[in-house]
Amino acid sequence: MCGIIGVINSSTAAEEIFLGLQNLQHRGQDGGGILTYDGDTFHKHHGAGLLDIAFPPENFQRLKGPIGIGHTRYATTGKKEVALLQPFLSDDTGLSIAHNGNIVNYHELKTPIQQTYPHALRTGSDSELMLWLLSQTFSGAAPSWDNLLKSIQSTAEQIVGSYSIVGMSDQLGLFAFRDPHGIRPLIMGKRINPNQSQSIAFASETAALEFLGYTDLEDIQPGEAVLITHEGQIKRAYYHQATTKHCMFEWVYFARVESNLDNLSVYQARFNLGVQLASAVIEHGLAPEIVVPIPETSRIAAIALAEKLNLPFREVLIKNRYVNRTFILDSQSERQEAIRRKLYPVSTEVKGKKVLLVDDSIVRGNTSIKIVEMLRKAGAAEIYLASTCPPITSPCYYGIDFPSRDELVAGKYPSSDLPQILNVDALIYQSIHGLQSALNSTQLCMACLDGNYPTDISSGESFSQNRSLEREALIR
Numbered sequence: 001m002c003g004i005i006g007v008i009n010s011s012t013a014a015e016e017i018f019l020g021l022q023n024l025q026h027r028g029q030d031g032g033g034i035l036t037y038d039g040d041t042f043h044k045h046h047g048a049g050l051l052d053i054a055f056p057p058e059n060f061q062r063l064k065g066p067i068g069i070g071h072t073r074y075a076t077t078g079k080k081e082v083a084l085l086q087p088f089l090s091d092d093t094g095l096s097i098a099h100n101g102n103i104v105n106y107h108e109l110k111t112p113i114q115q116t117y118p119h120a121l122r123t124g125s126d127s128e129l130m131l132w133l134l135s136q137t138f139s140g141a142a143p144s145w146d147n148l149l150k151s152i153q154s155t156a157e158q159i160v161g162s163y164s165i166v167g168m169s170d171q172l173g174l175f176a177f178r179d180p181h182g183i184r185p186l187i188m189g190k191r192i193n194p195n196q197s198q199s200i201a202f203a204s205e206t207a208a209l210e211f212l213g214y215t216d217l218e219d220i221q222p223g224e225a226v227l228i229t230h231e232g233q234i235k236r237a238y239y240h241q242a243t244t245k246h247c248m249f250e251w252v253y254f255a256r257v258e259s260n261l262d263n264l265s266v267y268q269a270r271f272n273l274g275v276q277l278a279s280a281v282i283e284h285g286l287a288p289e290i291v292v293p294i295p296e297t298s299r300i301a302a303i304a305l306a307e308k309l310n311l312p313f314r315e316v317l318i319k320n321r322y323v324n325r326t327f328i329l330d331s332q333s334e335r336q337e338a339i340r341r342k343l344y345p346v347s348t349e350v351k352g353k354k355v356l357l358v359d360d361s362i363v364r365g366n367t368s369i370k371i372v373e374m375l376r377k378a379g380a381a382e383i384y385l386a387s388t389c390p391p392i393t394s395p396c397y398y399g400i401d402f403p404s405r406d407e408l409v410a411g412k413y414p415s416s417d418l419p420q421i422l423n424v425d426a427l428i429y430q431s432i433h434g435l436q437s438a439l440n441s442t443q444l445c446m447a448c449l450d451g452n453y454p455t456d457i458s459s460g461e462s463f464s465q466n467r468s469l470e471r472e473a474l475i476r
């Protein structure tokens, strides 16, 4: 999972991209990069770690030009090398891209390319391969919107997976496109500047664009490509159409709560998830005394759940804000240690109480087990765990770090064993119907819940194996 942004016709493009990326930092914390173009030369900077560390202030003087793209990286595939930090630029064609998503058949595509063109690919990045494919078609004709569209179409015919892309062409302008299923989000916004000029930007989430003063926000549609020329003309077309399948996990966990994706507010979706979950708690016949969110993502759903059940909402798990989000870390042991350092319970508020603990989702089960252990030590009488997401039982090949079925607690064990494994007195999951109702959509990817993948995943096995090997290499 990553955050991407592109800006055109801005007198402060690099600064805007940086500020936009800061508003997308939750989508990737391994490193970031910005590429600008001043009408003659490209300027690039990238660095590892959080953006404040990766971009010392003096770097912005070098990043000249009214157009640029940026990326903040979360490595779900590929190692954490600086060479893998995006954007990628093709010196031959003047095309560059920043990518959010995963190409499932990357390893199948890479081998024949490397055999024929041994120096074509310099990194292990699926995004670099995408740029190479785009450039192959693009370099065959004079630069034009038609040629760019043909290049996008030809690339899409070869790759399988999820991709939201922002890119630049030195000759054409700023472009963006979204995979035919619209798995990852991509938004466009416009801004009239004080001198009456118009800037246009694309980003992964509305939160980043709104922060920068962009309005008229609209989702790039699945299978749609858009070009903003250097002169400010907007050209758009569908390059491919397929069934819409937005990733449900963007609303459940990943996106910022202030964002609005595909016409649904993340805040509203999380609130609805809590309302839906209340029915499940009632069906279980439980009588909790307090509702406790596991910070941060489940808070809105927990508020809704407490309101619906007419129970006190209590923030009793206190977060140390200086420890990174646990989900985004790489190894199991890193995650467990981070949970221990990240949260601490207010024991006076839980002692002797029946606690309804609310989490956004249960992936490996590490977070839940640790938190339940803390609450038991703090004296909770009973602990019921409610997940706003249905059981996650299958891997994700589209950019979320859901590993093999064996590492997913609900994939590995029968549901009847889960309360004991998680050490809770009752376990309540959102239903699939509850999720669809909360998100007010049936056009959702829910493959990690029901195994129905929107694309061919025949390359999924090698994708997972390579991901595991890369992760082992990181842990060693």
Ligand code: SF4
Residues within 6 Å of the ligand: 183, 246, 247, 248, 249, 250, 395, 396, 397, 398, 399, 400, 402, 445, 446, 447, 448, 449
């Ligand atoms: S498999 Fe799950 S996490 Fe992955 S894109 Fe689909 S819904 Fe999202």
